[in-house]
Amino acid sequence: MLALLVLPVAVRAMSYDEARHLLARTGFGGTSAQIEELRRVPYAQGVTQVLHDNTRGTALTPPPAWVNEPPPDFRQRRNMSQAQRKQFRQQRRAQGIELKSWWYGEMIATPSPVTERMTVFWHNHFTSSLRRVHSPTLMYRQNELLRRHALGNFRELLHAVAKDPAMVLYLDNQTNRKDKPNENFARELLELYTLGKGHYTERDIKEAARAFTGWMVNRRTGQFRFNARRHDKGTKHFLNRRGSFDGDDILDILLEQPQVAVFITAKLWREFISDTPNKQELTRLAAIFRDSNYQIKPLLRAILLSPYFRAPANRGTLVKSPVELIVGTARLFDIRPNGPRRLAGLGRQFGQDLFDPPNVKGWPGGNAWITTSTLAARQQFLGRLLRGREMSQQQGPLGAQLNMRKRQEMLPAAGLPADLSNKQLERLVLPIPAVQPVPDDLDLHARITHLVLDPVYQLK
Amino acid sequence: MKRRDFLQLAGVASLTMTCPAIAANAPRPPRWDRTLVLLELNGGNDGLNTVVPYTDPQYYRLRPQLAIARDSVLPLSEKLALNPALEALMPAWSANELGIVLGVGYARPNRSHFRSIEIWETGSDGDEVLQQGWLARVFSQTPPPRAYAAHGIVIGRAPGPLQGGGMRTVIMRDAQQIIRQAQSVQAASSAIGNAALSHILNVQRDLYQASSKLRQKLARAPQLGVAFPKTRIGHQLETAATLLASEAQVPVIKISHGSFDTHSQQRGKQDRQLAALAVALMAFRQAMQAAHLWDRVLVLSYSEFGRRAAENGSHGTDHGTAAPHFVLGGRVTGGFYGEQPSLTKLFDGDLQHHVDYRSLYATVARHWWQLRDDPFSRTYPPLDCLS
Numbered sequence: 001m002l003a004l005l006v007l008p009v010a011v012r013a014m015s016y017d018e019a020r021h022l023l024a025r026t027g028f029g030g031t032s033a034q035i036e037e038l039r040r041v042p043y044a045q046g047v048t049q050v051l052h053d054n055t056r057g058t059a060l061t062p063p064p065a066w067v068n069e070p071p072p073d074f075r076q077r078r079n080m081s082q083a084q085r086k087q088f089r090q091q092r093r094a095q096g097i098e099l100k101s102w103w104y105g106e107m108i109a110t111p112s113p114v115t116e117r118m119t120v121f122w123h124n125h126f127t128s129s130l131r132r133v134h135s136p137t138l139m140y141r142q143n144e145l146l147r148r149h150a151l152g153n154f155r156e157l158l159h160a161v162a163k164d165p166a167m168v169l170y171l172d173n174q175t176n177r178k179d180k181p182n183e184n185f186a187r188e189l190l191e192l193y194t195l196g197k198g199h200y201t202e203r204d205i206k207e208a209a210r211a212f213t214g215w216m217v218n219r220r221t222g223q224f225r226f227n228a229r230r231h232d233k234g235t236k237h238f239l240n241r242r243g244s245f246d247g248d249d250i251l252d253i254l255l256e257q258p259q260v261a262v263f264i265t266a267k268l269w270r271e272f273i274s275d276t277p278n279k280q281e282l283t284r285l286a287a288i289f290r291d292s293n294y295q296i297k298p299l300l301r302a303i304l305l306s307p308y309f310r311a312p313a314n315r316g317t318l319v320k321s322p323v324e325l326i327v328g329t330a331r332l333f334d335i336r337p338n339g340p341r342r343l344a345g346l347g348r349q350f351g352q353d354l355f356d357p358p359n360v361k362g363w364p365g366g367n368a369w370i371t372t373s374t375l376a377a378r379q380q381f382l383g384r385l386l387r388g389r390e391m392s393q394q395q396g397p398l399g400a401q402l403n404m405r406k407r408q409e410m411l412p413a414a415g416l417p418a419d420l421s422n423k424q425l426e427r428l429v430l431p432i433p434a435v436q437p438v439p440d441d442l443d444l445h446a447r448i449t450h451l452v453l454d455p456v457y458q459l460k
Numbered sequence: 461m462k463r464r465d466f467l468q469l470a471g472v473a474s475l476t477m478t479c480p481a482i483a484a485n486a487p488r489p490p491r492w493d494r495t496l497v498l499l500e501l502n503g504g505n506d507g508l509n510t511v512v513p514y515t516d517p518q519y520y521r522l523r524p525q526l527a528i529a530r531d532s533v534l535p536l537s538e539k540l541a542l543n544p545a546l547e548a549l550m551p552a553w554s555a556n557e558l559g560i561v562l563g564v565g566y567a568r569p570n571r572s573h574f575r576s577i578e579i580w581e582t583g584s585d586g587d588e589v590l591q592q593g594w595l596a597r598v599f600s601q602t603p604p605p606r607a608y609a610a611h612g613i614v615i616g617r618a619p620g621p622l623q624g625g626g627m628r629t630v631i632m633r634d635a636q637q638i639i640r641q642a643q644s645v646q647a648a649s650s651a652i653g654n655a656a657l658s659h660i661l662n663v664q665r666d667l668y669q670a671s672s673k674l675r676q677k678l679a680r681a682p683q684l685g686v687a688f689p690k691t692r693i694g695h696q697l698e699t700a701a702t703l704l705a706s707e708a709q710v711p712v713i714k715i716s717h718g719s720f721d722t723h724s725q726q727r728g729k730q731d732r733q734l735a736a737l738a739v740a741l742m743a744f745r746q747a748m749q750a751a752h753l754w755d756r757v758l759v760l761s762y763s764e765f766g767r768r769a770a771e772n773g774s775h776g777t778d779h780g781t782a783a784p785h786f787v788l789g790g791r792v793t794g795g796f797y798g799e800q801p802s803l804t805k806l807f808d809g810d811l812q813h814h815v816d817y818r819s820l821y822a823t824v825a826r827h828w829w830q831l832r833d834d835p836f837s838r839t840y841p842p843l844d845c846l847s
Contacts, residue, residue: 180773317654361574366656371619371663372670
């Protein structure tokens, strides 16, 4: 029924609202010019543009210089004096902030927003945190890995992540050894990374943990190493299979389970479509994922072509994450921060401290992004941003660090013609009509401010 | 003879699980002048190294690396002792204001952080999924006064136990933040569009109402006159104390401390967390005593689970089941409640619980706020730990 309603549209150029929705949901939202450009092509071709043109395996923005140095060996710390240790910790903290800022800068600059959105998605799926890994270098390498595979193949991604040094340290696999297993990685692998609760037993966790014994990080080089002496070569019983499995075998057995494709597809549904997956459509999409041997692009393409993605009723039903709000607003108004460090601080204030998810489950997202604390902080930020550059004594740190334009220069820089009607403005800035309609007697800038501070601006 | 000594001699389990003889009296109004300070020990605190069975040889066998040496513990009874990191709590124990509920857990335990904290926070069975937080369930039966600024104030981590229903929950990082919030968000008057939008509109309305009330209170908050430790938990408890001293009228303040997820190198990690907690709690006690509010405050700890009885190969412990929890306050009758789980009768390597965690919630509802009805006390006997 739904499919029949939208199918005839697919062969023509798409509507303004559809182009806007596609850019809002796959990236950080489009500017006026980007929406107008995308809507010139038929919808399916627009999806191809989003998913294939410009997508990247590497970041555009150069990373901090220290990422190319070998990570400091933790054992060195034992020989350090009190003062040296303190300096070591301070340096590590400063590098962590640099790393967060670098990613914000990349998200603002990238020609492929979908690459960054998927990198954040995998960061929130295969979580690790600076707070626990204690190594900005290893966290940077993990971020590189996630971006390289962001739109690639989930099988390759899963195998790579299991050997990723930051992950090994984050979930204590470093100390998982024969006869003294540490179950942390095995448990989260099954519960959060592949199957989801209810699709395995406690026994499966224990057996999987044995298979990953000896998967370690070489503390000197910061590289993965397999330590055969610590590996349990014995027979394991895992998901009704029996053999002397190692970690790679466990991952391959997991990928034989149809549930993995369902689990990942459902999570992508919540990221891109709505909070309530339709079971039948989910099954269809998951089959596409599995049949393509876990290639991510064909699945995303099917999601974006799904009548559920295109249904107008699903527009404006998801809450923007802090990153989407910050980066999206900066991109919309063409704000290029002097140093994006301030943005990282804002993300943290809004509840999404990149590279430092709250725990292994990642950020809960959805409606949980909006609490009394974060909503007030979001509105304050948006209100300040829209005021533009002020007299220097009132400028304050936010205005200076964000490199704001003067109020009268903001809208021309964002490519907004002065003669936009209220209706046109609303369709550009908001996914659905505003809660509080725009008064007619305001100038353009005041009308935009009104829309950005409307609760609907928090939605995508 | 001190009351807790008597309790130990008399056999705690039989005594503590009975209701006090208050039911016969005429119905009393709820005590909404009392505040519950809910302390989340995030990550799953290891009970055996918090309240140590220091005379049990099996404890030393299970934990060759991790056990706390017998000569360094702080004995509380012939069988149990505090981790020396908790030394700052000793004055409260001596003053008979610290209750320790032993072996708290639930049947068919789940060892996932997220699932188990969800169980604790909603008050569900191990295999039951509930949407509302346990406090939201209590308050939906007996709502706190409408005039109160909020049902709860969350200072640390998530609002879990306060989630759902028509709860007015204020989440804040410090007392001053609320003032800025009130100035920046206007009350929304508009209609409902979709679930996400209606959530945003609800938050906006709650924020405006709650913060304008708290703003008035905080403007008149007296100085505490107590130096709190400069730690995260110290800061949280100082904020809680400021709110209480300003007569903020709030039934629940939630704070959070951790992480206690000590899979490796547990001794240093856990001891640091426990020591920071104990010192901060004692500053809080001092501030509340000075403000003559200590009788109106009850601190209750909770955590998603305890940890395995045996240590793992990384000088740490993996996710387990039952654990002890603390009740602290001016009206607490100090001593042990419940029963210490046996180290020889382990179930699949885990401690067996003796007190269902919902008995703690029943205690709060029945004996602290003195509610006539609540979702827990009919099934889970409240503890007789308050005077």
